[in-house]
Amino acid sequence: MRIKRALAITKRIFRGLRHDRRTVALIILAPVLAMTLFGIAFSGEVEDVDVIVVDHDGSDLSNTIIGNLDEQTLNIRFMDSEQEAVKKVEDGNAWAVFVFPEDFSQNIATKNAVIHLRGDKSNVNVASAIATTLREAMTETLTQAGGEMPVSVSESPVYGEDAEFIDFFVPGIMAFAIFLLTTLLTLLAFVGERTSGTLERLKASPMRDGEIVLGYVIAFGVIGMVQAFLLLIIATVGFNITIEGNPFLAYIIVALLALVSVNLGILLSAAAKREAQAVQFLPMIILPTFLLAGIFWPVEAIPSFLRWASFAIPPTYGVEAMRSVMVRGWGLGEIWMELVVLLAFALVFMILSVKSLQRGKG
């Protein structure tokens, strides 16, 4: 093993980028775009939901509840006819109708007061935002009236105080972007190496298979780190994400994940004869990672019969470790297990990718 020969490979990958604007654009723009788009799309809570209030009661009580509805979440209109209001929902012009019956305030005394909610529940997120807003308005009204719920929950978060959904998924997106892009870039570069015959040329030289792999690991590892840096900048500057833990530790996770990905890319290249075939692997990488790695849905939300698959793919550990460091502020002492698993994946993939270079000798 000569590090100099490996570095010759690394150098040529970077030199190649000087003339390959398309790949450079992919390296820089892809993470920037991914983070920006996901950030914008997911940073907002549900807002401006059109609802219609039909207040047959017209009492102080109903007015107070209506006044307590969060106007950021709901766009409230008033109508007199329940039928017309429901028609609006049926036509897709509103998400829900709140109906206060004539006897609403009278029935409070007998504890039979009911607000009728006629909603379009086809969108789960919108429906739950409507229900939550209404419930909050009622609780608030009750409190204002001097009434108290017999039980209350006093919350003081252990982790993730002030954490919003974006804080939850940014570490996931980072791990995902690094995993996907590194695998893709390596795959494309290595398929090129195989199809052009340069790999054969290298193999006829004193270059060892392990040195070729190492050269790729260093090059795409560095590229992965640069991408991670870009992602972190956008997340912190653009979306006000705070990194609770040590950013350096986050970097170690990214590096390990990149190490896994480079070798996965080399492995996959052995199965692809052309670049076009390599691209066909993409859904095979993207889908399971997206669905199973816990980026948007916690692994706990995956049916138990499928959960083993989550634990069988490397990004799951990257996402988990990343989230622990960035949101929980955990250190090496808490996430070492994930790091060890990632390292094990990296070693196994590395051995396999070196082996894959020896195969094909026929």
Place this chain on the structure above:
Amino acid sequence: MSQGENGLAVETRGLVKKYGAFTAVDNLDLKIERGETYGLLGPNGSGKTTTIKVLCDLLKPTGGEAFLLGKKVGDNSIAPRIGYMPQETALYLDLSINDNICLFGEVYGMSRAEIASAEKELLEFVDLTKWRNTPVSNLSGGMRHRTSLACSMIHNPELLFMDEPTVGVDPELRASFWEYFETLGKRGATVVITTHYMDEAHRCGKIGVMRQGKLIAEGSPQDIIQSTGCGSLEDAFLELARKGGHHAD
């Protein structure tokens, strides 16, 4: 001459290479002396490239043995001493000529100064000095071939395998290529070349004719012509190709 197990640059004994059930190299016994310019001839698909790849340890032989410079193929000490120019161009298109050459120089462990002086000489020889910093993707096919040739010789190998090095190269340059190959021979290097050009075959010290993975004739160009009783190497070659019934009319 350096000492090996024996004096030969290339030796194969009963070499066999199969792709699945198909036999591409069939019981090949080759002996190539050091310092020789050896031409490997044969129709398309006769197994020339496969033979070279087995010798360069890029393919595992199915049977038999092969030795280069007295060492069994697979021995780590062989690679630094041999050069290989593949049939396809096999260059990094995104890199300049200079970058390609430097990469292979570094791969062979040469210092910067060594690379610089070897590169200068080679670029003059392949007549690409003024294109030195041009990306290979912007070069013509023949120029790429010349670059590829320079890359395979940067480390001044003792034994050089060249798979159709002159395809697409213009006649003037081809002539100068052959002068250079002859100079290499005089310096003691062994050159193994495949070609489909008979005028090139004429310039080889020895030629071997392959057909269906077998060596069907071997000797100096004169020997080959005499043994077939033909008037020219071209006719001799056609005669040999026909004899086995492979190219029967």
